[in-house]
Amino acid sequence: MKGIYRILIALVFLIAAIASYSMGIQSGVFLFIILGLVLEGAFWFGMFSAKRRNEA
Template identity: 85%
Template sequence: MKAIYRILIALVLLASAIASYSKGIQSGVFLFIILGLVLEGAFWFGLFPIKRRKGT
């Protein structure tokens, strides 16, 4: 069940980033482009999480 939520959240983030880019380009509002970058970054960092080593 956890994998389904991860996939669903990733798809929502990607769709939101694409919609934000589209709105920013159409309206010329740079804030939407920044929001798209943030959402896309959240998508990629969520897709490939940073793995930390346990113990040394």
Template identity: 55%
Template sequence: MKLAWRIILALALLAAAITAYSYGSITGVFLFVIIGFVLEGLFWFNLFPVRRRINH
């Protein structure tokens, strides 16, 4: 279930980023481009999570 949730979250973030980019492009409001950039960054960080090593 964890894998399915991660895939759904990744697709939702990607769709939201594309929507924000396109809305910012159409309206000319740069804030939506910034929001799209942040959402895309969250998409990539969700796709490749940082794994921490535990030193024993």
């Protein structure tokens, strides 16, 4: 179940990044493009985060 939530959150970040890029291009507001970059970074770091192992 934990994996499903991780995938859903990553997809939300990706959709929000695409929407932000789209709004930034249409309106010409550079802040939306920066927001898109931040959201896309959150998507990629969420997808490929390092798994930690507990070693005793």
